[in-house]
Amino acid sequence: MSALLPTYGQRAIEIKQADGSYVTDTTGKQYLDFVMGIAVCNTGHRHPAVLEKIEAQLGNVWHTSNLYAISGQERVAEKLVAGTHLTRAFFCNSGTEANEAAFKLIRKWTGKTKIVSFTKSFHGRTFAMLGATGQDKVKAGFGPMVPDFVHAPFNDSAALDFIDDETAAVWLEVVQGEGGVVVGDVAWFAALQAKADEHGVKVVIDEVQTGIARTGTRYAFEQTPLKPDVVTLAKGLGSGFPVGALVTAPGAEAVFEAGSHGSTFGGNPLAMAAAEATLDVLFEDAALAHVQAMGAYFKSGLERFVDGDTFIDVRGLGLMLGLVATKPVADLINRLRDAGLLVVAAGPDVIRFLPSLFVSQQEIDEALAIIEQVVTKEMVQ
Ligand SMILES: Cc1ncc(COP(=O)(O)O)c(C=O)c1O
Structure with a gap:
């Protein structure tokens, strides 16, 4: 009997050792890791520059x-x-x-409470962020929610009608991660930004999953006409060390004053060592170019599985990709794991790929070969 509360499903393996794109479980079986702690270990496992900086900090304070x-x-x-x-x-x-910090900032900055977020979005599990999240399953049993969040359809011009003078902020992901690796159109983002500008509405972009070079630019919003007032980050920022950040545009400087917000652990020296080393290696033109090149290569490799029957689409940006299936993918993901490839679902029917941003072409070929082998077997069965 476990002494843990059952917040997570059954976990089939435990990883004991990790290096670059590979992990080894407690039985000694090796896997190619295309989950990377769900877009966390963007530098790969135990990147030497990050390791060196954390080790040096461990010896100081x-x-x-x-x-x-x-x-x-x-x-x-x-x-x-x-x-x-x-x-x-x-x-x-x-x-x-x-995101919670962003929520407080927006309320104090605008003096308004209405926030437009989107169906199928995911923004976290605190009360305000349950409200922001556009998925009923994460809210079940926890009502009543924090008021004044309205959920507009993502990537749909009807969303513009939700934005008015009463709106404090429009709150979105550029690529909905948990919602199924859904990318908004550039034209839709442009219309959204224009509508927000027209009504003096702040734009908050949740880059928790898309940020830190994951999509081939430092931030995903750089590939859009969006000009966020607030950007939120976490996941990839510390290469596996827990770090989150609220980043703001001009005008927000004086909204928080001493005592408005804070954190015991936030920004501690170890976290900052991890984040500094992470940004030093990822916010480099060569690293970003690598993500773009490998993203394009992997996407075209995945497209060969799109047969219009089992798989119908490949979508995403950079090295945040989803292979869209016509049926639930949970079993397939288990079979891929057994065959040596770790991937994660995004919604019920999308296989999400989040490899190391330093993944090699050879490692992508290896992943594609495992998918081929498992998918072919599936089709034969
Ligand atoms: C877009 C987005 N926002 C927020 C979160 C919540 O982040 P955390 O689990 O670090 O609290 C996630 C986690 O998956 C996410 O994908």
Whole structure:
């Protein structure tokens, strides 16, 4: 009998060792990891530059609290905003926390409460973020929700009608991750931004899953006409060390004052060492070009499975890709695992691929060969 609360389903394997794109379980079986902790280990497992920086920090100081200056926060904030219109950052420990901070900021900044988010979105599991999330299954049993979230259809011009003078913010993912790797159209994003501008509505982009180079640019919004007032980050920011961030555009500087918000752990020296090293290796032109090249290569490799019968589409940006099936993919994902490839579902019928951003062409070929072998067997059965 487990002493754990049963918040997670049955877990078939435990990973004992990890290196680059590969992990080994407690029985010694090796897997090609195309989950990467669900878009967390964007630098691959135990990237040497990140490892070196964390080890050096371990020998100095681990935690001091935000009672004292933490120069790593200044450096990481600089790296997050450099070359963008964004200007300030606040550090926390997870994506939900980053979004929660954004929610508080938006309320105080605008003095309004109505927030337009989208069906099938996922923004976290605190009360405000359950409200923002456009999936009933995560809310079941927890009502009543925080009021004044309305859910508009994603990538649909009807969404524009939800935005009015009463609206504080429109809150979205550029690629809905948990919702099925759904990419919004550039024209729709442009119309959304224009409508937000027309009504003085803030734009909040949840880049918890799409950020930190995952889609081939530092942030996914850079591939759109969106100009967010607020960006939230987590997952890939610490290469596996828990780090979240709220990043803001001009105008937000004075919304929070001392005491408005805070965190015991947020931005601690170890977290900042992990984040600084992560950004040093990923926010580099060569790294971003690699993500774009490998993303295009992998996407075209996956497209060969699209037969209009079992699989109907490949969608996504960069190295955040989804193979869309016509039936539930849970069993298939288990069979891929048994054959040595770790992948994760996005919704019931999409196989999501989130490899290391330093994945090689050879590793992609290996993944495609495993998929081929498992899918062919499936079709024969
Ligand atoms: C887009 C998005 N926002 C927020 C979250 C929540 O992040 P966390 O689990 O770090 O709280 C997730 C997690 O999957 C996510 O994909």
